[in-house]
Amino acid sequence: MTVGGRPVVACEVLGSAGRMTATIEPIDRTPRSGWQDAGDAYDGRTIVRRIFRDYLRPRLRLIAASITSMVFVAATTGALPFLLQTAADRIFIGKETALLWMLPLAIIVVMALRSLAEYFGRIMEATIGNGVVADLRRALFARLVSADLGFLQRTHSAAFVSVFANDTQIVNNAAAQTLSALIKNTLQAIALIIAMMVMDPVLGTLVLVALPVAVMLLGRQRKRMRSSVDRTLRGAGDLSSLVSQTLTGVRVVKAYDQERAEGIRADHVIDATLEANMQTARARAATGPVTEGLSGLGFAAAIFYGGWQGIYGDLTLGAFMGFMAAAMLVYQPLKQIATLQNALLEGTIAAKRVFAILDEPRRVVDRPDARDLAVSGGGIRFEDVSFSYDGNQPVIAGITVDIPAGRKVALVGPSGSGKSTFLNLVLRFYDPDGGRILIDGQDLRDVTLASVRRASALLTQDPVLFDDTVAANIAYGSPGASREAVIEAARGADADGFISAMPQGYDTPVGEAGGLLSGGQKQRIAFARAMLRGAPILLLDEPTSALDANAEARVQATLGTLFEGRTVLMIAHRLSTVKKADLILVFDDGRIVETGTHEELVARGGLYERLHRTQLAGGSDTGEIAVDPASGGVPEQI
Ligand SMILES: Nc1ncnc2c1ncn2[C@@H]1O[C@H](COP(=O)(O)OP(=O)(O)OP(=O)(O)O)[C@@H](O)[C@H]1O
Numbered sequence: 001m002t003v004g005g006r007p008v009v010a011c012e013v014l015g016s017a018g019r020m021t022a023t024i025e026p027i028d029r030t031p032r033s034g035w036q037d038a039g040d041a042y043d044g045r046t047i048v049r050r051i052f053r054d055y056l057r058p059r060l061r062l063i064a065a066s067i068t069s070m071v072f073v074a075a076t077t078g079a080l081p082f083l084l085q086t087a088a089d090r091i092f093i094g095k096e097t098a099l100l101w102m103l104p105l106a107i108i109v110v111m112a113l114r115s116l117a118e119y120f121g122r123i124m125e126a127t128i129g130n131g132v133v134a135d136l137r138r139a140l141f142a143r144l145v146s147a148d149l150g151f152l153q154r155t156h157s158a159a160f161v162s163v164f165a166n167d168t169q170i171v172n173n174a175a176a177q178t179l180s181a182l183i184k185n186t187l188q189a190i191a192l193i194i195a196m197m198v199m200d201p202v203l204g205t206l207v208l209v210a211l212p213v214a215v216m217l218l219g220r221q222r223k224r225m226r227s228s229v230d231r232t233l234r235g236a237g238d239l240s241s242l243v244s245q246t247l248t249g250v251r252v253v254k255a256y257d258q259e260r261a262e263g264i265r266a267d268h269v270i271d272a273t274l275e276a277n278m279q280t281a282r283a284r285a286a287t288g289p290v291t292e293g294l295s296g297l298g299f300a301a302a303i304f305y306g307g308w309q310g311i312y313g314d315l316t317l318g319a320f321m322g323f324m325a326a327a328m329l330v331y332q333p334l335k336q337i338a339t340l341q342n343a344l345l346e347g348t349i350a351a352k353r354v355f356a357i358l359d360e361p362r363r364v365v366d367r368p369d370a371r372d373l374a375v376s377g378g379g380i381r382f383e384d385v386s387f388s389y390d391g392n393q394p395v396i397a398g399i400t401v402d403i404p405a406g407r408k409v410a411l412v413g414p415s416g417s418g419k420s421t422f423l424n425l426v427l428r429f430y431d432p433d434g435g436r437i438l439i440d441g442q443d444l445r446d447v448t449l450a451s452v453r454r455a456s457a458l459l460t461q462d463p464v465l466f467d468d469t470v471a472a473n474i475a476y477g478s479p480g481a482s483r484e485a486v487i488e489a490a491r492g493a494d495a496d497g498f499i500s501a502m503p504q505g506y507d508t509p510v511g512e513a514g515g516l517l518s519g520g521q522k523q524r525i526a527f528a529r530a531m532l533r534g535a536p537i538l539l540l541d542e543p544t545s546a547l548d549a550n551a552e553a554r555v556q557a558t559l560g561t562l563f564e565g566r567t568v569l570m571i572a573h574r575l576s577t578v579k580k581a582d583l584i585l586v587f588d589d590g591r592i593v594e595t596g597t598h599e600e601l602v603a604r605g606g607l608y609e610r611l612h613r614t615q616l617a618g619g620s621d622t623g624e625i626a627v628d629p630a631s632g633g634v635p636e637q638i
Pocket of ligand 1: 153389395413414415418421422
């Protein structure tokens with residue numbers, strides 16, 4: 001069954017109304033960004049070259065040492081058949097007793113050295129591999145935190161986490177472990193092939209005749225694996241996103257009795273990944289029979305020809321044994337090379353995903369000649385600013401407005417009219433498509449991003465706290481702030497009382513996303529953070545609107561202190577807040593359609609007055625304004 005070309009799953013959902021059958025679409029809720037498909041833009045050779053250039057070349061010394069140890073191991077492997085030949089011909093048949101003592105002793109010494117070489121080789125491999133992973137993760141993290149907001153919003157954060165945790169590790173397997181194992185096994189195979197050819201070129205050719213066939217067959221399998229490996233890695237990202245979304249929204253999942261439906265969605269993602277995993281596993285398992293079968297053929301031919309030469313020719317027992325030892329040994333590294341190529345393929349596909357993120361172009365960047373913003377008061381000016389998220393639909397359409405320093409400005413208007421986008425532009429999360437934005441007379445595009453962000457503090461309805469202590473959360477964005485300054489800021493935000501009453505005071509952990517605190521407490525910590533930062537511009541998405549009346553009253557009381565001496569831009573949802581503003585900007589469909597004080601705007605009888613009247617007509621006593629549906633807006637708070 002499909003809906004809109006997508007498969008759907010029918011299931012039973014036990015709702016409050018009893019058992020009913022619902023159709024759950026296994027929707028792909030994972031927002032996808034270009035980078036998740038951009039992998040196709042990279043070919044395997046470019047990827048390998050880049051890994052070598054950026055991540056392996058700086059470790060050339062280690063790699064050289066590691067290859068030296070591999071050469072030693074390979075050489076000792078190549079010497080084994082000759083030792084066996086000598087043992088058979090000179091000890092077994094020639095009865096040379098001196099050699100009976102010498103040869104085992106020599107073998108012990110060689111093997112001990114070989115073990116040491118293997119040991120150090122492995123340590124060096126691990127150093128290279130783990131170093132590569134650490135480098136990739138550092139680069140990825142730096143890229144992610146500095147990425148454009150638009151890019152980050154297009155992808156679910158858990159998909160990034162998956163690349164960060166999984167894919168980098170897979171690149172490590174390919175870049176260091178697999179690559180070194182590939183070199184080691186190739187060297188060993190070469191040493192053994194040389195040994196075979198020196199001993200008997202005809203026999204050697206017979207054993208190796210199957211090799212090109214194996215290479216061809218394995219090449220075909222690799223092609224089949226390419227898409228399944230890609231799907232496996234994407235599946236890991238999708239699953240992480242799904243788990244993360246379900247856990248984030250677990251209260252809603254439970255409240256709406258959606259556990260079963262979420263389970264079915266998860267099943268869909270897990271089944272798709274299982275299928276891709278199995279396809280990879282089948283292709284990988286097929287390498288065994290291909291190499292085994294062909295090695296068996298080569299081996300049988302060698303025994304026949306060797307035996308024939310032993311009976312009718314002049315091949316000695318020692319030469320035959322030595323040769324057979326080489327032939328037996330040579331298939332092991334060859335088999336390893338075949339399976340390792342699969343891991344190498346996985347590595348290049350994972351690396352494509354990593355590089356696609358690293359290469360995502362940044363649009364909002366510092367100009368080469370950018371200087372720091374010199375803040376004199378925090379006056380903001382928009383000059384004929386237009387902006388769209390998708391390049392087509394304008395969300396801000398030719399706004400010109402002057403906000404003098406120190407003013408308290410309320411942004412009101414219907415949902416989707418562009419209020420949050422206006423704040424995003426002041427923070428330079430995005431650059432406008434047209435016009436310019438100035439702070440204290442300086443175009444935001446001419447100054448450094450860091451200085452723009454330093455000039456402002458952002459407070460949202462749902463304050464963001466990190467899983468750290470209360471003190472660390474308050475000091476976030478104010479490095480080096482003293483404990484006294486933190487406490488002072490907390491006092492200003494009316495937070496000192498409840499923080500001091502906590503078991504470890506300012507050192508109490510707040511839990512994931514501040515989950516151990518109430519909404520009002522989180523908000524007051526966020527206020528303290530903003531106070532400590534001391535930025536001259538405050539941007540708020542009315543931070544009290546998500547609180548109950550009691551918590552709101554306390555938080556409101558601290559807002560006055562926070563606002564003192566600052567330019568404040570606040571998306572306002574409550575009439576009480578709007579009334580207090582020095583200036584109200586009324587947004588409608590990406591434009592500022594009215595500006596003025598509450599009284600002026602009510603007297604003007606425009607959109608603002610309609611919003612205000614609707615609220616009065618609704619008889620609400622909550623102090624919230626609703627949009628008049630007749631005005632074309634969606635009824636809601638402003
Ligand atoms: N990251 C984004 N990518 C694409 N479109 C977006 C993005 N953020 C907002 N929009 C769109 O831009 C328009 C303006 O959104 P914005 O959030 O600025 O409105 P708003 O007035 O703050 O609304 P609300 O009061 O509901 O928060 C809306 O149509 C919205 O769908």
